[in-house]
Amino acid sequence: GNSVTQMEGPVTLSEEAFLTINCTYTATGYPSLFWYVQYPGEGLQLLLKATKADDKGSNKGFEATYRKETTSFHLEKGSVQVSDSAVYFCALNNAGNMLTFGGGTRLMVKP
Amino acid sequence: GAGVSQSPRYKVAKRGQDVALRCDPISGHVSLFWYQQALGQGPEFLTYFQNEAQLDKSGLPSDRFFAERPEGSVSTLKIQRTQQEDSAVYLCASSPHHTRDRGRSGANVLTFGAGSRLTVL
Numbered sequence: 647g648n649s650v651t652q653m654e655g656p657v658t659l660s661e662e663a664f665l666t667i668n669c670t671y672t673a674t675g676y677p678s679l680f681w682y683v684q685y686p687g688e689g690l691q692l693l694l695k696a697t698k699a700d701d702k703g704s705n706k707g708f709e710a711t712y713r714k715e716t717t718s719f720h721l722e723k724g725s726v727q728v729s730d731s732a733v734y735f736c737a738l739n740n741a742g743n744m745l746t747f748g749g750g751t752r753l754m755v756k757p
Numbered sequence: 758g759a760g761v762s763q764s765p766r767y768k769v770a771k772r773g774q775d776v777a778l779r780c781d782p783i784s785g786h787v788s789l790f791w792y793q794q795a796l797g798q799g800p801e802f803l804t805y806f807q808n809e810a811q812l813d814k815s816g817l818p819s820d821r822f823f824a825e826r827p828e829g830s831v832s833t834l835k836i837q838r839t840q841q842e843d844s845a846v847y848l849c850a851s852s853p854h855h856t857r858d859r860g861r862s863g864a865n866v867l868t869f870g871a872g873s874r875l876t877v878l
């Protein structure tokens with residue numbers, strides 16, 4: 647079956663630090679991969695996506711590259727801000743019917 | 758509407774009570790999904806509608822859970838005889854595409870509501 651594993655949080659960083667949140671997946675076929683972000687009190691928002699191997703998704707300074715050889719989709723940002731504090735979810739979509747989510751990683755950025 | 762709207766935002770129920778959670782998807786969106794998110798966990802799939810047809814209900818945890826979308830727009834998730842383990846945030850999401858139509862972007866992108874937080878005492 648499909649599954650997503652992401653690093654446990656919380657991840658605590660100082661402002662302007664480099665961010666990596668690891669995500670690996672298990673799936674048959676060729677899933678699409680996503681990062682969603684959940685700010686306090688708000689719904690999940692799509693951050694970025696990639697639909698095939700070697701695609702790089704990017705948005706708001708965040709990037710993730712679809713690595714089929716390592717079944718990974720790690721999220722990175724070169725310089726985090728306090729406003730990036732949120733919970734980040736890695737997810738995959740295989741055969742179209744549903745998203746399968748990882749457990750989420752809480753990021754806390756301190757001034 | 759501008760986004761996916763869910764109500765109530767917060768619901769406290771006594772064990773054994775029935776509850777109904779409402780989802781207003783984005784106007785014109787074909788696909789509608791319900792997810793359950795336990796505290797500190799990722800969302801777990803419950804059920805999926807394409808227009809008024811419930812095409813997948815494999816994630817519903819028991820027969821106490823029932824979802825409907827009779828006119829292909831608003832959906833209601835009903836939980837009968839609530840138990841403490843039902844306490845969670847219930848998320849609704851919609852998409853303009855049929856699940857088999859991934860569109861030019863090649864991926865079925867979902868827009869989520871803010872969720873309904875259910876606490877069963």
